[in-house]
Amino acid sequence: MRALHVENLTFNWPGSENATLRIPNLSLAQGERNFLFGPSGCGKSTLLSAIAGVVDVSPGAILVANNDIGALNGGARDRFRVDHIGMIFQVFNLIPWLSALENVLLPCRFSKRRLARAGEDPAGAARHLLGELGLSDTSLVSKPASELSVGQQQRVAAARALIGKPDLILADEPTSALDEAAKAAFVDLLARECAEAGSALLFVSHDRSLEHHFDRSVDFLALNGGAA
Amino acid sequence: MLVFSLRSLWNRRFVAGLTVLAISLSVALILGVERLRDGARDSFANSASGIDLIVAPRGNPVQILMATVFGVGGTGTGMTWDSFEWLEDRPEVAWAVPIQMGDNHRGYPVIGTDASYFEHFRHSGGQPLTLAAGTILTGDGADAAVVGAEVAARFDYAPGALIVNAHGSGEVSFELHDDAPFTISGVLEPTGTAVDRMVFVTLEGFDALHAEEDAPAADPLDPAAMPTDDHDGHDDHGEHEGTEAKHSHEPDRINAVYVGLIDRTNVLGLQRAVNERPSDALSAVLPAVALAELWGITGTAERAMQLMAWAVALAGMIGMVVMLSATLDTRRREFAILRSVGATPNRIVALIVAEAAILTAAGLILGLVLLTAATFVIDPILSARFGLRSGLNVFGMRELATLFLIFWAGLFASLIPAVRVYRMTLADGLSVRL
Incomplete structure (x- = not known):
C-alpha cells in the first residue's frame, strides 16, 4: 500500500485558463519522507489542498492510502481527511482559546479512527507526543495556545498532526516562521516522530537547506511538468 | 459541540x-x-370585587369607577341622601354603602363612609377587610379615622395618632382643615389594592370638617342646609326625616353609593331604575363593564x-x-x-x-x-x-x-x-x- 499516489493530476482554479497543476506521477511509500521544494506561488499549496481533498479533482487522480479522493463527496472527504491525514501549516495552526493539549486532541474529537489509533488513553498519548517534541512541562501543556511562542505552537501542531498515527502528514512550510537553529531541530523531531508513527511525510518548503533530513527530494517545478 | x-x-x-x-x-x-x-x-379587578353596582351622580362610568374605587379624580356634584335611601329600600338591594370624597390626607384620598363599608367591601376574590390594629369606625365618635396599610406605613401611624386632612385631591394643598383633626382608631391589613392608600372617616366627621369651615357663610339656624364645600346646587332634602334610626348621621349630599344585590341577575333592572330616577341625575355603573371600558382606553x-x-x-x-x-x-x-x-x-x-x-x-x-x-x-x-x-x-x-x-x-x-x-x-x- 502506498501512502500517496498521484497520477495524471490536472487542476485549474475556476476561471483560470492554464492548469495550475499538471502532475504525471508522484508517489510516497508507507512511512517515506519526501521533501518537495520550489519557489513561492508555484502551486505547492494547491497540490496539498488537492491531496487534502479541499479542492475538486477528477476521480483516479489522487489516492491516499489507496482511497480515491476524487470519488468522495464533500462531507466524506472531510471525514477521510481527518482519518488519514495530519496537517501542519506555516503559522497559526492552533485554536487560540484551547489549551495545547486540547489542540493536540482535536483530530480524536472528529475521527473515530484517529481516536482508536491513539490508544486507550488519548490524553496520555498526546502528552507523550508533546514530551517527545520537547513540551513536557505540564503548565505549558495546559496553557491556552495563544500564550505559547511560535516555535512551541509549531511543535504542538506537529503533535496534533501525528496523534492517532495517520497514513500521511502534509506539512506546508511549517518552518518558515522559525529561526535557523529551531528549523533544523523541528524538522529533526518531525522526521523522527513520523518514523515512530509510521506515517509518510510530504514536506513542502522553498528552503533547500533542510533537504538532507529526508529520504527523497523532489523539485516541484520539474514535477509539475507543462504547467506555467 | x-x-x-x-x-x-x-x-x-x-x-x-x-x-x-x-x-x-x-x-x-x-x-x-x-x-x-x-x-x-x-x-384593579381585585379592588372592585364584591360590588355589584356603583351609583353616583351622572357621569362617565370609567371616571366614576376611578374616583370611587381607586380614589383617582372625582365624581360630579353630589347625589342626595334621598336617593341613597331610595336605593337602600329597593327590594333587590342587599346592602348599600354611602361614600363621600373630595378631601385628601397628605396626598392620599379621604373617604367618608360608615361601618357598613368594612362589612361589605371585598377585595382579591372575596376577602373582607381586616384590621391590623385598633377598631373600625363604629362607636369611636365622629372624629375617628381608619387608615390603609400603606398610609400607616408611610407616615408611621398607629391608633391614637392625630391627623389633619386637606381639601381637594392633589398632593399639595394650601387649604388644610387643621381646625378639624381626626384620631386614628384603626389600621387595616395590607390588601394590595387601592384601599391601602385610603383614609376612612365617618360621614359625620367628613361633614363636620366642611361644616366648621363653611359655618360663617351658612345659616346657623338650619343645620340641614349646611352645604358641604364640595357640592353646591340642589337643596331638596325634604323627606329624609323619617328614617333617622337607620343611620347615625345623615349627610346632605354624598358622592357615591356601593350597592350589593340579593340576586345579581337583577343588576340590569336596577341599573335602569337608577338611570331613570327623575328627581336626581344618577348613573349606575357595573364595575366589570367600566373596567373593560378602561382597558379599552389604556x-x-x-x-x-x-x-x-x-x-x-x-x-x-x-x-x-x-x-x-x-x-x-x-x-x-x-x-x-x-x-x-x-x-x-x-x-x-x-x-x-x-x-x-x-x-x-x-x-x-x-x-x-x-x-x-x-x-x-x-x-x-x-x-x-x-x-x-x-x-x-x-x-x-x-x-x-x-x-x-x-x-x-x-x-x-x-x-x-x-x-x-x-x-x-x-x-x-x-x-x-x-
Missing part, C-alpha cells in the same frame, strides 16, 4: 457578555410589561409599550447577529484549522448556531433574574404609589411561550452569520492566509 461553543464564547466573553445583557434586558422588558399589565388588571398605550419591548428584543437580536458576524472574519483561521482536523462545513455552521443558542439562552435566564430583582425593588414603590403589584407570579403559559419565541428568534437570527460562515469555509478551504 456545546462545550466547544462555550469555550469559544468564553474567549470573547466581554462582547458575548454585552450581547447577553442586551438580550436579557429585552426579555425583562417584555415580561415586565406583561406582568405590569396583568398586575394592574388584577389589582389598550393603545399598552400596545405601544409592548411594541417598544419587542423592538428592544429585536435590537438585542441584531446585536447578537452583529457580534457573531463581526468576529467571523477574525475567526476564518479558526474555521480552517477545524476543517483541517475533519470538521465539515456543517459542523462549523452548527458551532455558530450553538453559540447563538447559548447567548440567547443565557440572555433569557439573565433576563428572568433581572426581572425578579427589579420586581423586588419596584414592587413596594408601585404598591405605594398606585396600589398595584406586578407580583412574583408563577410562570404563565404565555410567558413560557414568549421565552420560546425569543429563543427560536435567536436561533433563526443566527442563520445569517451561519450561512456566511458556510460559504466562507467552502471558499477558504484549508488555506490559512493572513
